[in-house]
Amino acid sequence: MLALFALLAALLAPITAHAQEGKVELALRPIDQTGQFFDVTLRPGETMTLEVELANVGDAAIAVRTYASDVYTIINGGFGARLRDEPQTGTTLWLDYTTDVLQLPAGQGIRRTFTVAVPAEAEPGEYITSLLLENDEPIRGSGDVALDQVVRQAVAVVVTVPGQRLPALAIGEASHKMVADRSVVAVVLENTGNVRLKPAAEFVLLDVAGAEVSRASVPMDTFYAHTETLVEVPLAALLLPGTYAVRLSLEDAVQGVRADEAAIPLVIEAPPEPAGVVGLVPGLTEVIQAVREGRVPLPVGIAVLAGSLVLGILIGWLIVRLRLRRRRRPTASKR
Secondary structure, three states: OHHHHHHHHHHHOOOOOEOOOOEOOEEEEEOOOOOOOEEEEOOOOOEEEEEEEEEEOOOOOEEEEEEEEEEEEOOOOOEEEOOOOOOOOHHHHHEEOOOEEEEEOOOEEEEEEEEEEOOOOOOOEEEEEEEEEEEOOOEOOOOOOOOOEOOEEEEEEEEEEOOOOOOOOEEEEEEEEEEOOEEEEEEEEEOOOOOOEOOEEEEEEEOOOOOEEEEEEEEOOOEOOOOEEEEEEEOOOOOOOEEEEEEEEEEEOOOOEEEEEEEEEEEEOOOOOOOOOOOOOOOOOOOOOOOOOOOOOHHHHHHHHHHHHHHHHHHHHHHHHHHHHHHHOOOOOOO
16 A cells, blocks of 8 residues: 555656756757748759757756657647658758767857758748757656656748648548547548648537537647648547547638538447456456465454454354353252
8 A cells, every 4th residue: 555655646746857967958049030930932953041049948957859840730639740760752852951069068058050942843831841959869767657758849931932822631540539439530631732821620420320429629720731630539438439420620711711511430349348358457467375374364364363353253152151051050959
């Protein structure tokens, strides 16, 4: 029990990004930009030089890694940047930004220049990539339950190639998964246009007879051009096995684009039966272990103690009964 309480306390303790030497806090700031990210317009074949500040705003010197990274759209919309070991593709290759590891003193920063070169064959539209700054080595956690941490800062680099804006959306397949005994239904989406969108999704789930099973409205965050993502709807219960259909509508009124699919097929299989052994809790492995000499397992000790108490009470009750009978027996009279 003490071990269990210690584990629960460790799991509930707040996680903080602190190294042994002090707090780790980084900043990545675009220079000479009006917003929080780089937003430039370049024609095919043009090049521009930009500047970014890498800052350590923590209270200890630290080795940091900086690199360029592909951007993707996370589930239900939003900004995501690939990790350091993932390949660089697409717009990221337009940047002349070399991966580097630097030593940053506490409270100081450095400025770094880089170039963006748009290929001569680039089509009109919006293109996005990003710059990353993170601690080079993970922050080692401490305690019984320890997590290593990487503090990341990202800044987007958005390049607009002038020309006709063509917003477009495509709806793909539906899928199902179970999370904590509840169903989650997801549908693949693709931004096939050349501008970022913020569509609102209307989701309806129908059974094989066409009756409505569930309905939801999902306001999506930014959906970047030339990327794919999922619109994901968590349900309040686990769906029964069977055949369903998803009706999905997407609309971005600002960009003037809409997409509809009336009957996306969805088949839900029965979950596999857990393989268990009679007498065991499913998922647990049987343990066969001899009792060590001089030691009694806790359950056996409790059973022995309880049996001894019951036996003692029974013997005491019998003794009292015998004494009472002797007192009540009449004495023989003398003739």
